[in-house]
Each structure stands twice: as C-alpha cells, then as structure tokens.
Amino acid sequence: MKAFALLLCSAALGAADFVGTDLFVGPIAGGLEKTGGAQAVDFSGTLPGRAAFTRGGAAAAILLMRDREVAPVAPGTGVIEFRLASAVVVVATHASNRLDQVTLENLANVFARDARAPARNWNDLDPAARSELITPAVCSPPGTMVLEIFQGLALDRQPFRLDVRLRIEPDLAADLLASRAGAVTLVSRPPSGRGKVLSVADGRPGRPTTAYGPDENNVHNGDYPLQLPLVLFLRQDRLPQLTPALRWLFSDEAATLLAKQGLYPAPSGARLRFVQRLDTR
Numbered sequence: 001m002k003a004f005a006l007l008l009c010s011a012a013l014g015a016a017d018f019v020g021t022d023l024f025v026g027p028i029a030g031g032l033e034k035t036g037g038a039q040a041v042d043f044s045g046t047l048p049g050r051a052a053f054t055r056g057g058a059a060a061a062i063l064l065m066r067d068r069e070v071a072p073v074a075p076g077t078g079v080i081e082f083r084l085a086s087a088v089v090v091v092a093t094h095a096s097n098r099l100d101q102v103t104l105e106n107l108a109n110v111f112a113r114d115a116r117a118p119a120r121n122w123n124d125l126d127p128a129a130r131s132e133l134i135t136p137a138v139c140s141p142p143g144t145m146v147l148e149i150f151q152g153l154a155l156d157r158q159p160f161r162l163d164v165r166l167r168i169e170p171d172l173a174a175d176l177l178a179s180r181a182g183a184v185t186l187v188s189r190p191p192s193g194r195g196k197v198l199s200v201a202d203g204r205p206g207r208p209t210t211a212y213g214p215d216e217n218n219v220h221n222g223d224y225p226l227q228l229p230l231v232l233f234l235r236q237d238r239l240p241q242l243t244p245a246l247r248w249l250f251s252d253e254a255a256t257l258l259a260k261q262g263l264y265p266a267p268s269g270a271r272l273r274f275v276q277r278l279d280t281r
Contacts, residue, residue, distance in 0.1 A: 016057060018062065144263070
C-alpha cells in the first residue's frame with residue numbers, strides 16, 4: 001500500500017486509516033479523506049485489505065464477505081464490525097409477468113449454459129403462464145458486481161448461456177423491461193420506471209425456502225440471497241482517531257453516494273444505532 005507499505009517502527013504511526021474493497025474507490029474514498037478527515041485511504045481490494053488489517057497495517061477495513069467466511073482479527077486489540085452496505089443482484093421482469101418469485105435453481109435454469117433443466121420459455125417456470133420466450137440480460141455497471149455475484153451464487157461459477165446479453169447499459173435495461181414481455185434482467189437496484197421485481201428464495205439443500213424481496217431490511221438482515229455484504233471491521237484501539245471519519249461514513253450523505261453507485265447502504269436506523277454505540281465507548 002504505497003506510503004505505508006514501508007512498515008514503520010510504530011504500528012500506530014504505520015497503520016492506514018481505511019483499506020478494503022475497490023468498490024469504495026471514488027466518492028466514498030474522497031469523502032472519507034475530505035469530509036471525514038481520514039489521513040490514509042487505500043481501497044485496492046478485499047484481499048489486500050484483509051491482509052493489511054490482520055497484520056496490523058490498517059485501522060479499519062471494509063471487506064466483501066462471502067457466505068460463511070471467517071471475520072478477520074486484529075493483533076493486540078478487539079474488533080468492532082458492522083454491515084455497512086451490500087452489493088445486490090435484483091431480478092426484474094416486464095410488469096405483465098405472472099411470476100412473483102423465483103428460486104436460485106430457477107434462475108440457473110434461465111441463465112446457465114449447462115443448466116439441469118433449461119428454461120427458455122416462461123411456461124417452463126410457470127405452466128400456467130402464456131407461451132413467451134425468455135429474453136435474459138445482465139446490467140452490471142462498474143461499482144456493482146451484478147454479473148460476478150450472480151455467476152458465483154446462482155450459477156455456481158458456470159458460464160452464462162450464449163444468448164444472455166451481458167453488461168448492457170442501464171438505459172437499455174430499462175428499455176427491455178418496459179418493452180419486452182419476455183424480459184428478465186439482472187440489475188443492481190430496483191428499476192425506477194416500468195418493471196416488476198421478483199422475490200428470490202435460496203432453496204438449496206439446508207437453505208431457506210422462503211422468498212424475500214430486495215428491500216433494505218431484507219438485504220441488511222441477510223435474508224435476501226443474491227447479495228454480498230460489505231462489512232466494516234474496526235480496531236477498537238483506533239476508534240477515537242477515526243470517529244470523525246466514521247460519522248461521515250454513516251451519514252445520509254455517504255448512504256446517498258452508495259445508493260447512486262448501485263449499492264444498498266445499511267438502513268438509517270441501523271447506522272444511527274451504530275453511531276450511538278460509538279458515543280458510549
């Protein structure tokens with residue numbers, strides 16, 4: 001990490017303020033530095049961020065955490081953690097679609113090249129549906145990871161089927177949802193115009209069979225399955241120095257920036273409770 005890759009004799013002096021996922025490069029990094037007063041910010045990725053945090057080279061890390069992944073530990077001190085935001089995949093269709101919910105297996109049958117039970121028509125998923133070819137697409141703008149999350153969670157890293165339109169622009173995604181009766185498009189946030197959002201059930205062995213919609217509470221609680229959380233890990237012994245930056249990071253201003261990027265910030269109530277916890281330490 002550039003300026004602090006040279007380990008100084010004092011761990012406190014050599015530590016970065018914030019490290020972690022490259023999804024926070026840009027406005028969030030700038031806000032932490034300019035508004036929050038963070039002295040050193042390096043969002044070069046989750047893996048280098050985790051490594052820096054666990055060796056004592058960072059005061060705080062914001063990491064993409066995969067399912068059942070072990071939280072990092074910090075040498076010589078306790079760790080405070082908070083689910084700051086989530087990168088989410090929203091499943092949207094034309095407003096006329098009969099379906100209200102799907103499972104991860106349904107989605108794999110629609111999008112995967114080597115699906116176990118390929119679904120090419122909507123009546124493959126819902127026998128009562130009218131015959132309508134499924135036209136699948138993925139809208140994955142920079143800073144969202146829609147394609148990567150879906151391929152990892154729903155497709156189990158299988159390739160997409162050849163006729164899936166990958167990485168389409170948001171304007172085209174909106175147009176498809178408004179004009180194509182057979183459209184199903186993966187997006188980072190619910191469409192603001194015409195379209196219908198489907199609830200999603202995990203449905204894998206040992207996993208919940210209840211379908212959840214991608215509202216902010218279902219996402220923050222971890223119930224909505226198509227997501228990766230962005231978790232803040234904070235060294236307790238650096239809390240006093242980082243409090244101004246943390247106040248900005250948990251502000252409505254920062255949450256608005258995250259939402260504009262296509263991420264789901266933690267609900268305002270959860271952010272407020274975390275700031276109140278900081279005040280009592």
